[in-house]
Amino acid sequence: MRRELSPDEKFMKEALRQAKKAYKLEEAPIGCVIVYEGKIIARGYNRRNIDKSTLSHAEILAIRKAAKVMGDWRLEGCTMYVTLEPCQMCAGAIVQARIDRVVMGSRNAKAGCAGSVINLLQMSEFNHQVELTEGILQEECSALMSGFFRELREKKKSKQSVDKAE
Numbered sequence: 001m002r003r004e005l006s007p008d009e010k011f012m013k014e015a016l017r018q019a020k021k022a023y024k025l026e027e028a029p030i031g032c033v034i035v036y037e038g039k040i041i042a043r044g045y046n047r048r049n050i051d052k053s054t055l056s057h058a059e060i061l062a063i064r065k066a067a068k069v070m071g072d073w074r075l076e077g078c079t080m081y082v083t084l085e086p087c088q089m090c091a092g093a094i095v096q097a098r099i100d101r102v103v104m105g106s107r108n109a110k111a112g113c114a115g116s117v118i119n120l121l122q123m124s125e126f127n128h129q130v131e132l133t134e135g136i137l138q139e140e141c142s143a144l145m146s147g148f149f150r151e152l153r154e155k156k157k158s159k160q161s162v163d164k165a166e
Helices: 007-024 058-070 088-096 138-165
Strands: 031-036 039-045 078-084 101-106 131-134
Touching: 007 031, 007 039, 007 058, 007 078, 007 101, 007 138, 031 058, 039 058, 058 078, 058 088, 078 138, 101 138
Parallel strands: 078 101, 101 131
Antiparallel strands: 031 039, 031 078
16 A cells, blocks of 8 residues: 655655656756645746756746745745755755745755755854755655766767767
């Protein structure tokens, strides 16, 4: 008998759906949803290459959409679900937007700013701290990222082999 998903797992599954959209576009598979009062009010996925913009991270795109829905830049009462630990830009935007809680799938040892490299979300020096829950559907989130980068390396090797043969 299958157990019922918790609300955190249910919303992380939605973030994973967004990440898979990025994957199909050959973008780093990072997805995000923002929830207010138990309903998804915004979605985002990584679009840096497509948009040719450093700012097109899943979290930034979702924050922009959520602000329009809420009619305010303050996203108090909102929870963000994101498949990968936010970078410094996204962590800063989360704090600035006053998001109450972040639920993340997997950590980012090289660039994560919710505890891996630094924890910008919970610095007492800032005027807002974010509640943090991590490890929700971690295996699925990690597998999606590692599969993507493994595929990318294989494509690169295959292209190099073709280039050498020509």
